[in-house]
Amino acid sequence: MINPVWLKTFCTLADLGHFTKTAEALFMTQSGVSQQIKKLEEQLATALLIREGKSFTLTDAGMRLHADGLKLLQAAVLLEQNVKQDEPFVGQVRVATPGSVGLTVYPFLLDIQAQHPALHISHAFSPNKSIERDIELRLFDLGVMTQPSTSADVITEAIAQEALVLVTSNETETLTWQTLQRLGYIGHPDGHQHCQALLQANFSQFEHPSQFQEKGFSNQISLILEPVSRGFGFSVLPLYAARAFHAQERIRIHSLTAPVNETLYLCRHTHVVQSKRARFIAQQIKLLLKDKQQIKPDV
Incomplete structure (x- = not known):
């Protein structure tokens, strides 16, 4: 099963397109972001990024994971809201x-x-x-x-x-x-x-x-x-x-x-x-x- 923390880090990085901005958004260090992306690639046994100096592009596998991962993360948020929901009406x-x-x-x-x-x-x-x-x-x-x-x-x-x-x-x-x-x-x-x-x-x-x-x-x-x-x-x-x-x-x-x-x-x-x-x-x-x-x- 894909680690949801690593998946969130990857999808945030794909959305923002920058390691520094991702680290700031998630209150992490840049090295922490890099480590989680590396662990996710190792877990899936496939490359998700093509690194080009300080920039990167998504591989085909990375693009698929980004699209499906966003749906999974959104579903998890909705599930949490539904479970916690307790309104009288x-x-x-x-x-x-x-x-x-x-x-x-x-x-x-x-x-x-x-x-x-x-x-x-x-x-x-x-x-x-x-x-x-x-x-x-x-x-x-x-x-x-x-x-x-x-x-x-x-x-x-x-x-x-x-x-x-x-x-x-x-x-x-x-x-x-x-x-x-x-x-x-x-x-x-x-x-x-x-x-x-x-x-x-x-x-x-x-x-x-x-x-x-x-x-x-x-x-x-x-x-x-x-x-x-x-x-x-x-x-x-x-x-x-x-x-x-x-x-x-x-x-x-x-x-x-x-x-x-x-x-x-x-x-x-x-x-x-x-x-x-x-x-x-x-x-x-x-x-x-x-x-x-x-x-x-x-x-």
Whole structure:
């Protein structure tokens, strides 16, 4: 491998065309410049200069080395700049969130990118276990989870509460146990967990989601409330998902006597020093979710 110090000396000499000027530019002695050029020629086993007294011309090999060497030196400078670059509004930040939170977080992050075009946001909707695994593998810089991590490689920080809400079509004004049984249940991947948490706290008759006839199921967070809005049944899901439904006039988000919340956790890799841009995005997510948790579920 060509010694980069000798290569820089050679390219500077070729550019300036004079040993004295090269020595001054590189804060070296003339003999030091000559020694490095000689060592480079010995390493390559070829003459790079044709010396004519105090002047010189480049050999064919010297001309090729000068042209390619400049590209190599410029690439090395650019590489060093990229490695050292740590600006809050430049570069990529990779974020993963559960579906409900992502419906709120991702558009917010795109607004930030619109303000800072050199900041590139990559976002994925993922379940908790996938987020934890991908943070461990350093595939994402940040994640939001609805449970703390059990991995020693993932730091989780509780940052907000997200309310669980019961949603029906807008035609249902008052909720009773009999109303829920008549409506039936619209399921989703986290539905049983959410249903168990919210209904157990609010209805003494509740034992298990199987007490309701399942009238439908969707694994697409943005579509869970589509059958609900048409009166096919009720569902229980996080408030962010309910607020993100495109036809708010067709649904009713009910306020129950005993509120139930899920804790939201911001997570990152334990042993990775965060970039300024990742810290900036993490802070913005915290502020967003802390602000959003103040929204009451009443319609």
